[in-house]
Amino acid sequence: MKVIKFAMTTAFALAASTALAQDATEMPATVADIVMESADHTTLEQAVVAAEMGEALMGEGPFTVFAPTDAAFAALPEGALEEAMMPENREQLVQILGCHVVETKALAADVAQMIADDGGAHPVTTMGNCNLTLTRDGEMVKINDSVTVTAADMEAGNGVVHVIDGVLLPAM
Numbered sequence: 001m002k003v004i005k006f007a008m009t010t011a012f013a014l015a016a017s018t019a020l021a022q023d024a025t026e027m028p029a030t031v032a033d034i035v036m037e038s039a040d041h042t043t044l045e046q047a048v049v050a051a052e053m054g055e056a057l058m059g060e061g062p063f064t065v066f067a068p069t070d071a072a073f074a075a076l077p078e079g080a081l082e083e084a085m086m087p088e089n090r091e092q093l094v095q096i097l098g099c100h101v102v103e104t105k106a107l108a109a110d111v112a113q114m115i116a117d118d119g120g121a122h123p124v125t126t127m128g129n130c131n132l133t134l135t136r137d138g139e140m141v142k143i144n145d146s147v148t149v150t151a152a153d154m155e156a157g158n159g160v161v162h163v164i165d166g167v168l169l170p171a172m
Helices: 002-026 031-037 042-050 070-074 080-084 087-098 108-117
Strands: 063-068 121-125 131-137 140-143 147-156 159-164
Touching: 031 042, 031 063, 031 147, 031 159, 042 063, 042 070, 042 080, 042 087, 080 087, 108 121, 108 131, 108 140, 108 147
Parallel strands: 063 159
Antiparallel strands: 121 131, 131 140, 140 147, 147 159
């Protein structure tokens, strides 16, 4: 009986360690990796490179990144993105991108709970010192009543990425 118990315990431990090793190799290392590997975030990747923020997003974290799609950037007023990406406007670009990063890991279930706990609207301050308000519209999470989280919970070793359909801009 002891031999069977030992064998079962060893098998369970081996299976658990194998599962953890597989999860670690399948999960992108950083939130920056998720953005770089996404076909829908090439503009965001270019902006992160222009702002020289890639190294920060590869850091320890934890981070929650609200990642605008290429279509979200395309919806900005004509010339706005090009102007923000000019080298002389790097500081402005860093602030805009900072509006999309929160220094914590918040999965969709966590966000829903925070919204519920705060009576339907949860305030968030980003790395770029932007004040966001997260709410629910049915099953969807809205940011500042105008941007929708369209895909959630793309986890990385240093945080999570949620895809959004708009660009979050600092209050001017």
